[in-house]
Amino acid sequence: MSIEAKTMSAFSLEQTRYLEGFFSGVSAGGVSFSQLAPTPQPEGPALDDLTKEERIKRESPPLNAMEQLMIDARWNAKPEPENVFRYKWNGLFWLNPVKDGYMCRLRIPGGIVRSHQLRELAAISEELTSGYIQITTRNNFQIRLIEPKNCPEVLRRIQGCGLHSRGAGADNIRNITMNPCAGYDPFELLDVRPLVNELATLIIGSTEFYDLPRKFNIAYDGGGLISSVEDTNDIGASAVKILGNDQGIEPGIYFRIALGGVTGHQTFASDWGVIVPAAQLNDVMVALLRVFIKHGDRTNRKRARFKYVVEKLGLSGVLDEAEKLLPAKLTRLPADSSLQERRAFSQQGHSHVGVHRQKQEGLVYVGASVPVGQLTAKQLRRVADLAEAYGTGEVRLTVWQNLIIPNVQQTYAATLVKSLGKLGFPCEQSNLRSGFVACTGNRYCKYAATDTKSHAIAMMDYLDRRLKLDKPVNIHFTGCPHSCAQHFMGDIGLLGTKVKSESGEGYHITVGGGFGENRKIGRQVFSGVPIESLGSTLEAMLKGYLAHRKEGESFHEYCNRHTVGELQEAFSSAG
Numbered sequence: 001m002s003i004e005a006k007t008m009s010a011f012s013l014e015q016t017r018y019l020e021g022f023f024s025g026v027s028a029g030g031v032s033f034s035q036l037a038p039t040p041q042p043e044g045p046a047l048d049d050l051t052k053e054e055r056i057k058r059e060s061p062p063l064n065a066m067e068q069l070m071i072d073a074r075w076n077a078k079p080e081p082e083n084v085f086r087y088k089w090n091g092l093f094w095l096n097p098v099k100d101g102y103m104c105r106l107r108i109p110g111g112i113v114r115s116h117q118l119r120e121l122a123a124i125s126e127e128l129t130s131g132y133i134q135i136t137t138r139n140n141f142q143i144r145l146i147e148p149k150n151c152p153e154v155l156r157r158i159q160g161c162g163l164h165s166r167g168a169g170a171d172n173i174r175n176i177t178m179n180p181c182a183g184y185d186p187f188e189l190l191d192v193r194p195l196v197n198e199l200a201t202l203i204i205g206s207t208e209f210y211d212l213p214r215k216f217n218i219a220y221d222g223g224g225l226i227s228s229v230e231d232t233n234d235i236g237a238s239a240v241k242i243l244g245n246d247q248g249i250e251p252g253i254y255f256r257i258a259l260g261g262v263t264g265h266q267t268f269a270s271d272w273g274v275i276v277p278a279a280q281l282n283d284v285m286v287a288l289l290r291v292f293i294k295h296g297d298r299t300n301r302k303r304a305r306f307k308y309v310v311e312k313l314g315l316s317g318v319l320d321e322a323e324k325l326l327p328a329k330l331t332r333l334p335a336d337s338s339l340q341e342r343r344a345f346s347q348q349g350h351s352h353v354g355v356h357r358q359k360q361e362g363l364v365y366v367g368a369s370v371p372v373g374q375l376t377a378k379q380l381r382r383v384a385d386l387a388e389a390y391g392t393g394e395v396r397l398t399v400w401q402n403l404i405i406p407n408v409q410q411t412y413a414a415t416l417v418k419s420l421g422k423l424g425f426p427c428e429q430s431n432l433r434s435g436f437v438a439c440t441g442n443r444y445c446k447y448a449a450t451d452t453k454s455h456a457i458a459m460m461d462y463l464d465r466r467l468k469l470d471k472p473v474n475i476h477f478t479g480c481p482h483s484c485a486q487h488f489m490g491d492i493g494l495l496g497t498k499v500k501s502e503s504g505e506g507y508h509i510t511v512g513g514g515f516g517e518n519r520k521i522g523r524q525v526f527s528g529v530p531i532e533s534l535g536s537t538l539e540a541m542l543k544g545y546l547a548h549r550k551e552g553e554s555f556h557e558y559c560n561r562h563t564v565g566e567l568q569e570a571f572s573s574a575g
Contacts, residue, residue, distance in 0.1 A: 044298070045298055045299050049299045050298055050299060051298060051299060051300065051301050051304075053085060053170075053171070053301065054298045054299075056082050056085050056086065057171070057211060059082070060086070061210075061211075062085070062086035062087075062088070062089035062170070062210070063089050063090075063166075063207070063210055065083055065086040065087060065089065065090075066090065068083060068086075069083075069087060069090070069092075069151055069152065070152055072148045072151075073148055073149050073150070073151055073152050074149075075148075076147060076148050076149040077148055078094075078096070078100065078148065079094055079148070085170060087102075088168075088169035088170035089166070089167060089169070089170060089172065089210060090155060090165055090166055090168075091104050091105045091106065091107070091155075091164075091165025091166065091167070091168035091169055092104055092146075092151060092155075092165070092169075093105065093169055095144070095145070095444055095445075095446065096446070097446055098442065098443070098444060098445065098446050099144075099145055099444060101144070101145040101146050101147055101148075102144075102145075102146040102147075102148070102151060103142055103143070103144045103145075103146070103440075103444060104129075104142065104143050104144075104146055104151075104154055104155075104158070104165055104168075105136070105140065105141075105142045105165060105168040105169055106121075106140050106141045106142070106143075106158065106163050106164065106165050106168060106175075107140065107163065107164040107165060107166065107167065107168050107175050107200070107204070108139065108140040108141065108163065108175060108397065109175065109176050109196050109197060109200035110139070110176060110177070110178040110180075110182065110192075110193060110196040110197070110200075110220075110396075111139030111140065111177065111178070111180055111396050111397035111398065111399075112193070112394065112395075112396060113141075113163075113394075113395050113396075113397065114162075114393055114394060114395075115384035115385075115387045115388045115393035115394075115395070116161060116384075116393075117161045117162060117163055118380050118381070118383060118384035118387075118395065119380075119381055119384050120157060120160070120161040121133060121141060121143065121158075121161075121163075121380060122377040122378070122380040122381040122384070123157075123377070124143065124154060124157050124158070125143050125377045125380070126377040128146060128147075128150045128153060128154055129143045129144060129145050129146050129150075129154070130143075130144050130145040131376060131377050132144065132374060132375070132376060132377075133374075133375045133376075133377065133380050134373050134374050134375075134401075134440065135370060135373035135374075135375070135397050135398075135401045135402070135403065136175075136373065136401070136484075137399050137400075137401060137437065137439075137484060137485060137486060138174055138175040138177055138217070138399065139175065139177050139178075139180065139396075139397040139398055139399050140168075140175040140397065141397070142440070144444050145444070164204055166204060167203065167204065167209075167210055169215075170215065171210075171211065171212045171213065171214050171215060172209070172210055172212060172215060172216070173203050173209055173212070173215075173216045173217075173218060173289070174215055174216065174217050174218075176196050176199060176200050176203075176218050176219070176220070177217075177218075177219040177220070177228050177229075177230075177233070177399055178192050178193070178196050178219065178220045178221065178222070178228050179192070179220075179221050179222050179223075179224050179226050179227060179228045180226055180228075180352060180396045180397070180398045180399075180404055181224055181225065181226055181356075181358075181365055181396065181404065181406065182196075182220075182222050182224070184358040184359060184360065184363075184365055184406050184407070185222070185224030185225050185226070185358070185359065186357060186358065186359040187223070187224045187225050188222040188223050188224030188225075188239070188359075189222055189223035189224075189239040189240070189241055189253050190222045190223065190239045190253045190278060191222060192220040192221070192222040192239070195220055195278065195281055195282060196220055198282055199218070199282045199285055199286075202282070202286070208293075209289060211293070212289075212292060212293060212296065213292065213293070213296025213297060213298050213304040213305075214296065214301065214304035214305055215305075216234045216235075216289070216292065216306060217232075217233040217234045217235075217261075217262075218233055218234065218235045218236075218237075218285065219232075219233040219235075219236045219237070220237050221236070221237065221238040221239060222239050223238065223239040223240070223241075223342070225351050225356070226351050226352045226398070227515070227516055228399065229399055229486075229489075229515050229516070230258065230269070231258050231261050231268045231269045231515060231516065231519055232261045232262075232263045232268065232269070232486060232489060232515060233258075233261050233269060234259070234260065234261060234262065234269070234292075234305065234306040234307070235257065235258070235259060235269070235285060235288055235306070236257070236258040236261060236269045237255040237256070237257050237258075237276075237281060237285075238255065238256050238258070238342075239253055239254070239255055240253070240254055240255070240256050240275065240340040240341065240342050241253055241254075241340060241341040241342075242254050242275065242333075242339055242340055243339050243340065243341065245339045247339070249275075249331060249333070249339065252277070253277075253278065254275040254276060254277055254278075254331075254340075255275065255276045255277075255278065255281050256271060256272070256274075256275055256335065256340075257271075257272045257274060257276060257284065258270060258271050258272060259272050259288070259306065259310050259315065259318060260305075260306055260307040260309075260310035260311070261307070262305050262306075262307050263483060263486045263488045263489050263521070264481065264482055264483035264486075264488070265305065265307060266488055266521045267307050267521075268515075268519050268521075270310065270315060271335040272315055272318070272319065273315060273319075273332055273333070273334060273335065274319065274330040274331060274332055274333065275330075275331050275333045275340075276330060276331070283326060284322065284326065284330070286325075287322040287323075287325040287326050288318070288322055290325055291309065291318060291321045291322055291325075292306050292309055294321070295309045295312070295313065295321070296308075296309055297309075352367045352398050352400055352402055352404065353367045353368065353369050353402065353426075353427065353428070353429040353430075353434045354366075354367055354427060354428065354429045355367075355413045355417065355427065357410075358406065358407070360407070362409060362410055363406075363407050363408060363409065363410070364408050364409075364410050364413050365396075365404050365405065365406040365407070365408065366404065366405050366406075366408055366413060366416050366417060366420070366427055367398075367402060367403070367404045367427065368402060368403055368404070368405070368420045368425035368426065368427045369402050369425060369426050369427070369430070369433060369434050370401060370402050370403055370425050371424070371433075371436070371456075371457055371460065372401060372436060372437070372438040372452075372453045372456050372457060372477075373401030373402070373437075373438070374453060379423055379424065379425075382423055383395060383403065383405075383420075383423070383425075386405065386416060386419055386420065386423075387405050390405065390408050390409070390412045390415070390416045391405045391406060391407040391408050392406070392407040394406055394407065400437060401437055401438075402434075403425070405420075429472075430464075431468075431469040431470065431471060431472045431473060432460070432463055432464055432467075432468075432469050432473060433460050433464060434472065435472055435473050435474040435475055435491070436456050436457075436459075436460050436475050436476075436477070437456075437474070437475070437476045437477070437485050437486070437490070438452040438453045438455075438456035438476075438477040438478075438485055439452050439453075439477065439478045439479050439480075439484040439485040440452070440453070440479070440484070441453045441454070441455075441477075441479050441496075442479055442496075442505075445479060445480075447479065447480040447482055448479025448480050448496055449479055449480060449496040449497050449498050449505065450477075450479050450496030450497070450505040450506070450507065450531070451505065452477040452478065452479045452485070452494075452496060453477075455477060455505075455531055455534070456475075456477045458535070459475070459534065459535055459538060462535040462538075462539070463535070463538060463539060463542065466539050467539065467542055467543060467546070469542070469546075471553075471554045471555065472554075473491045473492065473542070473555050474489075474490045474491045474492070475490055475491065475492045475493075475494070475538075476489070476490030476492070476493045476494065476513075477494045477496070477507075478493070478494065478495055478496065479496040480495075480496060481495065483495070487510060487513075487522070488510060488513050488521045488522050489513040489514060489515045489519075489520075489521070489522070490510070490513050490522065491511065491512070491513065491514070491554075491555045491556050491559075492509065492510070492511055492522075492538065492541070492555075493509070493510040493511070493513055493522045494507040494508070494509055494510075494534075495507060495508045495510070497528055499528045499529075499530050501530035501531070501532055502530075502532060503530065503531050503532065505530070505531045506528050506529050506530040506531055506534070507528075507529050507531070507534060508524055508526065508527050508528065508529075509524065509525055509526040509527075509529060509537070509541075510522030510523055510524045510525065511523060511525050511541070511555075511559045511567060512556060512559030512560045513556075514556050518556055520556070520560060523559075523564055524564075525541075525564055525567050525568055525571065526568070526571075537571075540571055540572065541571040542555075544570040544571040544572075544573065545558050545559075545570075545571075547570075548570050
């Protein structure tokens with residue numbers, strides 16, 4: 001008896017006649033019964049082996065959670081635990097137990113924002129949130145303390161002014177960063193804005209990229225004066241100039257690609273050993289994303305980053321997998337090849353602050369320090385006014401939590417500098433104050449052990465009154481091991497921790513971190529320093545450096561020619 005006959009014997013006469021007709025039609029079309037079976041699913045971990053987060057995604061795709069978000073809003077209801085995770089796909093982060101409300105993170109590809117968008121964000125912040133806006137270390141904005149009832153309106157208004165929050169959290173590709181003066185920097189090799197915008201548009205509109213094993217960071221760097229810190233990303237692309245050669249490589253501008261950076265896991269990205277022309281770069285980016293989707297670990301969240309795919313397959317294995325998805329093999333070229341020219345500028349200073357000439361004749365860009373990246377709605381609205389009055393209405397956000405106003409006539413630069421200074425955003429580069437970076441901290445983040453932003457401002461003021469530096473120093477405050485403020489790459493990195501003191505808050509202190517040409521993971525020199533004595537500890541460290549350094553030596557250089565024991569002695573004995 002055939003499969004069809006056995007199957008139909010279990011049905012009524014009417015059902016059997018229907019199925020006989022159905023199978024006859026199928027057979028006439030040259031299709032067998034077996035071909036009507038469900039499409040086999042790709043191989044992968046069994047459901048029981050998946051992490052809780054992966055199972056939540058499979059129960060209901062997070063992008064489908066908008067209807068439930070609307071229902072929650074009607075009753076101003078707190079989200080169910082599974083929906084706390086799902087709502088991150090729309091950029092909404094539930095702040096409980098710290099606060100009963102959401103934080104909304106935006107997507108701002110490359111950190112480019114317009115004055116009308118700033119005004120609308122200021123209005124949203126005043127009317128529907130805490131009234132504060134924060135610049136993040138991925139050159140975008142966050143707004144905080146949104147009641148459930150206001151979430152749909154916040155999302156609608158964000159989209160209404162041409163911005164996005166979709167995919168800004170959880171297992172998605174985060175905001176794409178770039179060197180913040182792309183298109184204006186007279187020293188850049190290539191303007192990366194078209195590449196950033198193209199990839200951002202593809203990501204936002206493709207459901208394929210909303211189910212990664214975990215979050216993913218991408219940075220583009222066109223080789224100008226101000227870095228995008230690309231080597232701290234899962235993928236970092238940096239422009240190089242290929243010179244005339246006898247190896248059959250056409251001279252011009254290409255990109256080197258580095259893979260697997262995640263400084264929270266104490267790892268910088270490793271050079272992939274290839275060069276890619278700009279026209280092919282985003283095709284390669286998409287291929288690498290698909291390699292991550294296929295090979296990323298969905299059974300262990302701690303090993304779900306791209307770094308671990310690179311470790312498992314090796315750089316050559318990742319190259320083999322990516323080339324299966326590309327029309328041709330990539331051009332191999334060692335990182336130390338003499339055929340290429342790279343950026344010729346040190347990235348360790350605070351070159352994003354101050355007045356700098358643009359490639360456009362007669363124009364400058366003005367970089368302003370925003371203390372720990374925090375603005376009020378009133379300040380943001382005033383920045384929009386200044387960008388229109390003295391520039392073209394455009395503002396650039398930096399990974400250093402500061403902002404830049406480009407396209408300013410040279411004759412108006414001094415007036416703009418004065419206006420920004422009055423607003424609380426100084427444009428004079430300070431070797432101390434300009435280098436402070438701080439994550440959100442425990443006022444709004446449930447993971448943070450310390451109030452990083454308040455502590456950073458207090459330390460900024462304390463140290464500025466007590467010493468003067470002739471070399472720039474970067475000081476990074478992060479509240480938990482997630483290291484959103486990338487403390488391991490700071491000259492001085494501070495990781496929040498609970499301690500036995502009056503406040504209960506303190507920091508582990510690392511030194512000697514760096515990026516770019518000085519890439520280095522900082523080494524811990526002190527553990528559990530209470531906030532009550534942090535100022536005196538940092539003062540002693542910096543004075544110890546000034547007293548014992550070689551002539552012209554930076555803090556980074558000084559720390560990395562000494563052992564931890566030697567540094568502890570020098571820092572502890574300084575008065």
